[in-house]
Amino acid sequence: MGKTGLQLSVLxxxxxxxxxxxxxxxxxxxxxxxxxxxxxxxxxxxxxxxxGESEKLxxxxxxxxxxxxxxxxxxxxxxxxxRAKENKPNQTxxxxxxxxxxxxxxxxxxxxxxxxxYFCHRPxxxxxxEEVVWTMNILIQQGKILYWGTSEWSAAExxxxxxxxxxxxxxxxxxxxxxxxxxxxxKMEYEFLNIFRTVGMGTTIWSxxxxxxxxxxxxxxxxxxxxxxxxxxxxxxxxxMVEDKLSKVRKLADVANELGTSLATLxxxxxxxxxxxxxxxxxxxxxxxxxxxxxxxxxxxxxNAEVLQRVDxxxxxxxxxxxx
Ligand SMILES: NC(=O)c1ccc[n+]([C@@H]2O[C@H](COP(=O)([O-])OP(=O)(O)OC[C@H]3O[C@@H](n4cnc5c(N)ncnc54)[C@H](OP(=O)(O)O)[C@@H]3O)[C@@H](O)[C@H]2O)c1
Numbered sequence: 001m002g003k004t005g006l007q008l009s010v011l012x013x014x015x016x017x018x019x020x021x022x023x024x025x026x027x028x029x030x031x032x033x034x035x036x037x038x039x040x041x042x043x044x045x046x047x048x049x050x051x052g053e054s055e056k057l058x059x060x061x062x063x064x065x066x067x068x069x070x071x072x073x074x075x076x077x078x079x080x081x082x083r084a085k086e087n088k089p090n091q092t093x094x095x096x097x098x099x100x101x102x103x104x105x106x107x108x109x110x111x112x113x114x115x116x117x118y119f120c121h122r123p124x125x126x127x128x129x130e131e132v133v134w135t136m137n138i139l140i141q142q143g144k145i146l147y148w149g150t151s152e153w154s155a156a157e158x159x160x161x162x163x164x165x166x167x168x169x170x171x172x173x174x175x176x177x178x179x180x181x182x183x184x185x186x187k188m189e190y191e192f193l194n195i196f197r198t199v200g201m202g203t204t205i206w207s208x209x210x211x212x213x214x215x216x217x218x219x220x221x222x223x224x225x226x227x228x229x230x231x232x233x234x235x236x237x238x239x240x241m242v243e244d245k246l247s248k249v250r251k252l253a254d255v256a257n258e259l260g261t262s263l264a265t266l267x268x269x270x271x272x273x274x275x276x277x278x279x280x281x282x283x284x285x286x287x288x289x290x291x292x293x294x295x296x297x298x299x300x301x302x303x304n305a306e307v308l309q310r311v312d313x314x315x316x317x318x319x320x321x322x323x324x
Contacts, residue, residue, distance in 0.1 A: 001278045002202030004174045006042070006116070008073065008274050011294060012282045014044035014281040017211075017227055019041060019054040022285045029061050035282075036067065040130035044177075044281045045110065047102050047119060051084060055109035060130050062112050074110060074227065075204075076142075077177075078102035078150060081119035094124035096135040103144055108166035117204070119143040119177055123157045129164045139169040149175035154193045162199055169172065172199065175184055180277065182214055182252070182267055182315050183245055188276060190319035202278040205271060209283075210291075214267035219250055227285075251314045255307065261299045264289070268296035270311060273303045 001008050013035040019028055032043065043062075045055050054078065062074070076100050090097050099120075106115060118139065120132060128261035136148040150158055150173050152162045165172035172204060180188045180203070187205065195201050209215055209225050218241060222228045228237040249263065250294035256266040312318045 001147070001204075002174050003200035004202065006014055006073070006077050006147060006202075008204070008219070008279045009039050009041045010277075010279055011035075011038075011040055011268070011306050012042035012044060012279045013040050013290075014206065014279045014283055015054045015058055016046070016049050016206075016283060017230070017233070018046075018285050019282055020050035021230065022227075023057075025057060025060060027285075028063065029058050030058055031284060032058075032061050033065065034290050035265060035294075036072065038054075038265070040294075041071065042073045042075070042117075042204070042279055044206075045106075045160045046075075046080075046119075048077070048080035048105060048121065052082040052105070052109055052270040054159050055106055059111040069112070071256060073116035074112060074118060075117035075323050076103070076106035077119035077121035078106075078111065079124065094120050094127045094135075096131055096137075098131070100139065103139055107144065109165045114143055115145045117147050118176065118183075119149045119175075120153070120160070120173075120194075122150050123150070124313065125207060129157075129160050133161055133164045133170050133172070134168070136173070137165075140171055144318045147174050149173045149177060149202075151177035151206075152179070154226045155195055158192075158195060158201065161247075173201070175204060176280070177206055177281075178278075179207050180271055180274075181210045182270060182311070183210050183240075183248075183317055185317050188274060190321055192276070193262045196276045203276060204279050204281055205277050206269045206281050206299045207283070208271045208280040209264055210240055211283075212248060213237055213245060214252075215262070215264040216253055217251055218247060219242050232263075248315050252311065255310055255314070259299060259302050259307070261295070262292055264292055265295045265299050266311075268293055269299040270308075272296060273300060273308070277308075 081087035
């Protein structure tokens, strides 16, 4: 992972939206089992997912599986709190108080002694960066977390954390969790390029399928058992169900067909073809989805320069100043 010694599997599995809302204990047990048996060693979570219920569910599965704790990594993220509208001022954000308390709560819910990765889920302009870096360093010293990172921070904010860490001799963030997929490329292919070269940040990228849009499942409307049909997710549906995006996905199906694979598998393989991606976090609600998505590893070698160029020509989403 970046410049650290940590080895993350190139495909990982996360629980946003799915755990508790769509996936119960028995399905989560099956899906995490399939992931682990296929080499996935990173499971992603956050305090805010299903208001803490996602961590509890993952914790129950991890306990039942009883896998060797040294064989997998698990994360949590703090910032949003887990009480939604009932959050009081100190129950969100990146203060020492909330970062520490959210860490303790995540350890309890996940039923683990330490988090391998702990993320600041968003930047917090109300907290001095020194407070954030010191807190993460202390949590590492206490053995409660092993590595810390950021999610959806700007390049400038990440470098500010590195500056503070260097100033006080503290451990800097080693990983960022940005969105990255065929429709959202700017951070990974433009904004962060200098950081990859200098501090060597790892990335655990999210929504490799743009919440499912890149599978083609929404090309002719919204299936009843899909994410965009869920109550309370209109904002996500409105963000992605746009004709311009859908028409690109329809065209991309030709490339997938020619490669003898599915749109989902092609789209995930495309994400991990970027050498700056440490791991792509998969989200899946069904066994068939996960098995299909894991095949991205087999499709990856087929993504030569010619195929990548065709994909770029169709999607028209490559940042203009991309340098690789
Ligand atoms: N740091 C952050 O701010 C942040 C934000 C978002 C996510 N994340 C992390 O990233 C993980 C992955 O994000 P994501 O869930 O948005 O990933 P995604 O791969 O973009 O979307 C996953 C969803 O697409 C559908 N899908 C997946 N494979 C499919 C297939 N083969 N065929 C048809 N439909 C398929 C499923 O939803 P349905 O079955 O419901 O349609 C599935 O839950 C999350 O679990 C979370 O850990 C982090």
